[in-house]
Amino acid sequence: MLAMGSRGERDPREARDAAALVELMRRLKEQSGLTYRQLEERAAERGEALARSTLADVMRRDALPRPEVLAAFVRACAGGHEVDTWLKARDRIAAGEYPRSDTAAPVRVASLLRRTRLTAVVAALVLTACAWLLAADDAQERPAGGVVPGSGQKPLLLSEECPRVLIKGQHHPCVQELQRQLRRHGLDLPADAVFGPYTKMRVAAFQTFAGLSVTAMGDEATKKALYEKHPEIDVWSPERVERRLREVFPEQPDTAVRLVRCMTQLDPLWIWGNSDGSRQWGLFQFSDLELMELRVAPVTALGPEWSIQRGRALWERTKDFSHWSCKSQVTTAEKRS
Incomplete structure (x- = not known):
């Protein structure tokens, strides 16, 4: 509408x-x-x-x-x-929110008030307020997921309502809960209940930072970890990434920004899965093999400053960006769209 x-x-x-x-x-x-x-x-x-x-x-x-x-x-x-x-x-x-300028809701409320006895409305509001106050009194004891300790209830992702493993291609309320929990940990993504490529990358990023096996799936270990306390992941915005690229590559700032935007949309947590099962990590898409040779963990490669500085070190060898090619990766992304 x-x-x-x-x-x-x-x-x-x-x-x-x-x-x-x-x-x-x-x-x-x-x-x-x-x-x-x-x-x-x-x-x-x-x-x-x-x-x-x-x-x-x-x-x-x-x-x-x-x-x-x-x-x-x-x-x-x-x-x-x-x-x-x-x-x-x-x-x-x-997120299911309406525009601030939407006037339909006030009209519906006004119509309801004309049809409903005022006393019933007041009573409902009082009951709602009491319930809210009682719930707020226990808010400090509630973990992420909204389950009170000792209640016997499980968080949604760990309940029987959700598939044992959430994978790419699923469209389910449990996927939306997965996305909300990822956002709670600082990972930016839409909570649209669709497990697409972007959600898959965010799951892989969370697993990397949490020290889990990187399956890029919402498996049992990942779902449990999402409800635990972890330091919020500090993610650079695309604007911050672009500024830093221009500072580090003053000789070819536009080329640097264009290349990284092509490879990763200026997203420091971009994790690309190849058909052979290997992955490429971070802004400059360092491969598993490159990280192994450098003796660097994937979580380090997801750090934007490390990736940019390592990219600069490779640039220094040839004074250009011939080490990277975006064409094949973009083509693959288009086929998966």
């Missing part, structure tokens, strides 16, 4: 659900006058992957697009100044 506001016919802040946001994307594309191929080429010029087949699929459906797809699309259509607004709207919808 789309609630139209005074800021125009494609203001994402007015979208109330996924279908409305996608409809606004369609309008934005129409206003841009660009074809899918032209949008793909524009994104490529910025070092971003925006496969036209992926974009066409997004436009045909009424589901939330992945954050990186939405950001690349908006930048290609309207420039970077609108990206943050669109991403915030997407996160709001994924």
Whole structure:
């Protein structure tokens, strides 16, 4: 449902659900006058992957697009100044929140009050307040997951309601709980209940920082660890990554940013799984073999400063970025979209 506001016919802040946001994307594309191929080429010029087949699929459906797809699309259509607004709207919808300007809820409440006796409403409010106060009194004793010790209840991920192992491709409320717990530990991702490539990478990152076997699946050990206390993971924003790349590579700042954006979307916790089972880690995508030769643990490679400085050391050998190639990785990503 789309609630139209005074800021125009494609203001994402007015979208109330996924279908409305996608409809606004369609309008934005129409206003841009660009074809899918032209949008793909524009994104490529910025070092971003925006496969036209992926974009066409997004436009045909009424589901939330992945954050990186939405950001690349908006930048290609309207420039970077609108990206943050669109991403915030997407996160709001994924969290099930309505726009602040939505007037439908007050109207529904007013209608309800006209049909319901005032005394019944007041009584319900009093009961709700009492229940809230009783619950708040025990809040200090509740662990993450909302289960009181001694109650005999298990957190959702450890209950019989969830599959024993959560894997890529699943769409389930338990996946949403997995995503929420990952966010609680400082990992940024949408809580949309879809276990896609982005969630898979975030699970792998959590497992790495928690010292678990990196399966990239929501297995029993991972689900238990998510409800335990761990230091919040400090994640650099793309803007901070870009600033640091420009500082460390003053000779070729644009090339450095373009390369890392192409490989990892400027995401320090980007973990790429290869078809042979090996992985590549961090901003400069160091392989398992490279880390083994350097005697460096994967958790170190996920540190943005370490990855950038190691990238600089390799750059110094040839004074260029010939050590890396983004083409094959982007092609693989497009096939998996």
